[in-house]
Every structure is written in C-alpha cells, then in structure tokens.
Amino acid sequence: MKEKRKVIDCRLFPSDNKCTLALSGTEEEVLKAATEHAVSSHGEKDTPELKEEIRKMMKEESD
Numbered sequence: 186m187k188e189k190r191k192v193i194d195c196r197l198f199p200s201d202n203k204c205t206l207a208l209s210g211t212e213e214e215v216l217k218a219a220t221e222h223a224v225s226s227h228g229e230k231d232t233p234e235l236k237e238e239i240r241k242m243m244k245e246e247s248d
Contacts, residue, residue, distance in 0.1 A: 190246040191215045198242065200227060209246055216240060 191212045195204035204226060208218050219239045223229040 188212075191243040192246045193219050193239065193243050195222075202226065212240070212243065215243055219243075 188211055190209050192207065192209040193215055194207040196207070206222060206226075208215050208222070210218070216236060216239055219242075220231055220236055223235060223239065224231050229235050
C-alpha cells in the first residue's frame with residue numbers, strides 16, 4: 186500500500202504576509218519543505234518545537 190500523502194496549507198493559519206502556499210508529499214518531504222518555508226518566509230527559527238508544530242498542522246490528503 187502506498188504511503189498516504191500529507192498536506193499543509195498556510196492559508197489555514199494566521200500570518201502577517203497572507204501566505205497562500207500549500208505543500209503536499211510524504212510526511213518527511215512536507216516537514217522539510219514546510220520548515221524551510223517557515224524559516225525563510227515567516228521568520229521562524231528551525232527548532233525541534235517548530236517541527237513538532239508543523240507535524241501537528243499536517244493533514245492527510247484526501248483522495
């Protein structure tokens with residue numbers, strides 16, 4: 186069975202820059218890309234706590 190894809194969508198979370206980026210892929214792919222995006226576009230620090238928050242925000246992609 187194929188791994189379920191995960192998604193995260195900036196539109197669902199408050200941000201000063203009204204970001205509309207959405208990412209999908211495996212959990213690890215989304216975690217890596219979302220962490221890089223949070224640091225470069227939202228001024229976050231790359232910490233274990235940030236990664237845990239990102240994991241909590243991910244949803245399974247609907248078919």
